[in-house]
Amino acid sequence: MNKPAIAIDLGGTKIKIGLVQGNTILAGTAIDAHSGNGLQERLPFVAAAIQALLAQQNLTVTDIAGVGMAVPGIVDSVQKRILSIDKKFGDAPGIDFESWCTNALGLTLAIENDARTALIGEWKFGKAKAVDNVVLITLGTGVGSSAVIEGKLLRGKHFTAGILGGHSVINYKGTVCNCGNTGCVETEAATWSIGAKVKAHPAFAASTLANECLIDFESIFRLANEEDFLAKQMRDESLDVWAACAINLIHAYDPEMVLVSGGIMASSSYIIPYLQQKTDAHAWTPWGKVKIESASYPDAAALLGAGYLVTNE
Amino acid sequence: MNKPAIAIDLGGTKIKIGLVQGNTILAGTAIDAHSGNGLQERLPFVAAAIQALLAQQNLTVTDIAGVGMAVPGIVDSVQKRILSIDKKFGDAPGIDFESWCTNALGLTLAIENDARTALIGEWKFGKAKAVDNVVLITLGTGVGSSAVIEGKLLRGKHFTAGILGGHSVINYKGTVCNCGNTGCVETEAATWSIGAKVKAHPAFAASTLANECLIDFESIFRLANEEDFLAKQMRDESLDVWAACAINLIHAYDPEMVLVSGGIMASSSYIIPYLQQKTDAHAWTPWGKVKIESASYPDAAALLGAGYLVTNE
Structure with missing residues (x-):
């Protein structure tokens, strides 16, 4: 079995965070998106919520395979950048998420459009x-x-x-x-x-x-x-x-x-x-x-x- | 250089036939589609037009790589069948074009939707x-x-x-x-x-x-x-x-x-x-x-x- 991953679902109202292994969400949490204020200022809270979730599960980042982020916008999954997103998260295209992930968590990042990650979930583990x-x-x-x-x-x-x-x-x-x-x-x-x-x-x-x-x-x-x-x-x-x-x-x-x-x-x-x-x-x-x-x-x-x-x- | 191919463009009004090599139509002809009468009854005329075109060019079927057919409908390009087409050619889904090609001309057949073949033409030889x-x-x-x-x-x-x-x-x-x-x-x-x-x-x-x-x-x-x-x-x-x-x-x-x-x-x-x-x-x-x-x-x-x-x- 692979190590579990941290999955982030960036919603306009809530940012959901899950500890995911295969088809199972082992544990989860969520924080308010406050998306009108942009995303940059929320990232320290996201990192803190991830650290708290790991601590609660008696895990450290060495137990984790990496971070997967689902985003409601157009995402360059190779350069790991958000190309276009609702103006609520208007600062997101300027954010270097990969560096944030490395610096704040010491983890690698995968990032993708949220409808695509949802389809992957259904295609690998659900009705599809x-x-x-x-x-x-x-x-x-x-x-x-x-x-x-x-x-x-x-x-x-x-x-x-x-x-x-x-x-x-x-x-x-x-x-x-x-x-x-x-x-x-x-x-x-x-x-x-x-x-x-x-x-x-x-x-x-x-x-x-x-x-x-x-x-x-x-x-x-x-x-x-x-x-x-x-x-x-x-x-x-x-x-x-x-x-x-x-x-x-x-x-x-x-x-x-x-x-x-x-x-x-x-x-x-x-x-x-x-x-x-x-x-x-x-x-x-x-x-x-x-x-x-x-x-x-x-x-x-x-x-x-x-x-x-x-x-x- | 490859041998030339016979290309057929099955239109609702005219059936166009070309002797094609790379980006060049070496020679061409056309016959009326009379599409209201179905396609089966037109096939002997198509074969005759191809034979006439070859004779005019001092060629025989041994000089030809095969037949490519462009069809205004949904085409199974693997089984080489027309799956759905305007009712003018209502009998087309029942026709075994590959056998016709073998029997009437002694040639192999490729068959595809006409918008796809047009795009291939543009993609290989034109602006695309x-x-x-x-x-x-x-x-x-x-x-x-x-x-x-x-x-x-x-x-x-x-x-x-x-x-x-x-x-x-x-x-x-x-x-x-x-x-x-x-x-x-x-x-x-x-x-x-x-x-x-x-x-x-x-x-x-x-x-x-x-x-x-x-x-x-x-x-x-x-x-x-x-x-x-x-x-x-x-x-x-x-x-x-x-x-x-x-x-x-x-x-x-x-x-x-x-x-x-x-x-x-x-x-x-x-x-x-x-x-x-x-x-x-x-x-x-x-x-x-x-x-x-x-x-x-x-x-x-x-x-x-x-x-x-x-x-x-």
């Missing part, structure tokens, strides 16, 4: 085990994606291949996205965008959604279930957006399986059958049907994949 | 020479695509990867496509669909487009240039559809270059700068800008690529 052609879609604050084609994780020349499914244009006359383009999947149906979309609807005041403190997909699916007309419309439009996203990814990468993960998947019992039915009907796959499934490790896959990269790349 | 990450878009009767990623032609597990860019959903509430899905690139802006779209517009009768015998992109670009309001609207919407298509393909495959080819490219002086400007502004490429260029061999690339496959795969 032994599936050599698989796409992951994460539906949450944003919409992420990643792809394994013919047994190889797709990265591309400039590290962007596979991970921009949330910025697939599915409504070219639609709403402007925070990326500047029009009609991306994310701007049409993700947690960051749906509240504004609902409130801008002319019928908003007449909907029970107007009584909600927080408009998100939990409230939309719940009130749709109670037959609120606007919640039903927003639910159904969002499902069609995600179906278009899934079809575009199937057409792009020719997978056998699409795994769906992310915060919105609390409503997976509704989402998965809908996506299966739409992709069965409309993805052009003369060989058969692509399996649409919810992910095995919606919370842990990114950590498992980051740990895998430490010991296998 | 030595570019290891490149996407081709063909704008014509339909919209085709193909991709080379990290020096490898993308085929995918079931032979559909890269070639379905024309069925990327860019308008999920839009028009129903002939594939059954809604809002594909093709149904929003291709030669087969644009006439019906123009005629269905409420302002059609008031437009000078109503005086045209044939409504296609030639007439649309021409009358837009003469300030016809509907022609301008249709031109601009079509450009935005193709820009969304290009952005989706850039996001999917992370290329350095996008080549654009196909019949519509008679208006390339207008189309290429527009696509360059839109992808510069809206494709998420933190490393730099993707070059958008018109193809080197808009008419011959598919033949050159099919010939290349014969002698190199």
Whole structure:
């Protein structure tokens, strides 16, 4: 058995840290991201949390294979730099994470986009085990994606291949996205965008959604279930957006399986059958049907994949 | 120098046949496709045209390396079968082309999707020479695509990867496509669909487009240039559809270059700068800008690529 790795999942709200060995998270902790203040000032706290986690487990850095970091942005996994990330972590492209890892912890670093590490987790340890052609879609604050084609994780020349499914244009006359383009999947149906979309609807005041403190997909699916007309419309439009996203990814990468993960998947019992039915009907796959499934490790896959990269790349 | 190959470009109107050696078409001919009658009944005429071409060049089949066939559909290049194709050639999936090639000509066969062979032609002999990450878009009767990623032609597990860019959903509430899905690139802006779209517009009768015998992109670009309001609207919407298509393909495959080819490219002086400007502004490429260029061999690339496959795969 390999030594365990330290895996870091850099989220906009929480930075999750796990002690990972194979398919198991032996122990974990988390600290607030305070991402509005940038990432540099959080790194000493990340190092301290890692040291505390090791001490709690009676381990030292000599027991650890290295650090694997999952990042919600475009990552140069060779130079170990973040190339592009949400402005909340605007200072991240300037940070030399490898030096930080060496200096603060005495450990080597692997760094990768978080949708890719999540897919690695599912591909090595979850439902996509032994599936050599698989796409992951994460539906949450944003919409992420990643792809394994013919047994190889797709990265591309400039590290962007596979991970921009949330910025697939599915409504070219639609709403402007925070990326500047029009009609991306994310701007049409993700947690960051749906509240504004609902409130801008002319019928908003007449909907029970107007009584909600927080408009998100939990409230939309719940009130749709109670037959609120606007919640039903927003639910159904969002499902069609995600179906278009899934079809575009199937057409792009020719997978056998699409795994769906992310915060919105609390409503997976509704989402998965809908996506299966739409992709069965409309993805052009003369060989058969692509399996649409919810992910095995919606919370842990990114950590498992980051740990895998430490010991296998 | 390798022996020359016979290349066949199976179009819906014409079946083009070329004697191909490297980047040169030594001689060529074409026969009507009569595609409404299926393909089986055309094969004796294809064989006769090949024999006539060889005789005209004072060659026999022993001088030829083999036959390369470019097909506008989904092709199993290993089993050498057509998996899916427009219903005009509805009998094609049942045809054993390899046996036909052996029996009628005494030659081996390579068979591939035509957008892939066109990209091979551009990649080996044209503007994409030595570019290891490149996407081709063909704008014509339909919209085709193909991709080379990290020096490898993308085929995918079931032979559909890269070639379905024309069925990327860019308008999920839009028009129903002939594939059954809604809002594909093709149904929003291709030669087969644009006439019906123009005629269905409420302002059609008031437009000078109503005086045209044939409504296609030639007439649309021409009358837009003469300030016809509907022609301008249709031109601009079509450009935005193709820009969304290009952005989706850039996001999917992370290329350095996008080549654009196909019949519509008679208006390339207008189309290429527009696509360059839109992808510069809206494709998420933190490393730099993707070059958008018109193809080197808009008419011959598919033949050159099919010939290349014969002698190199």
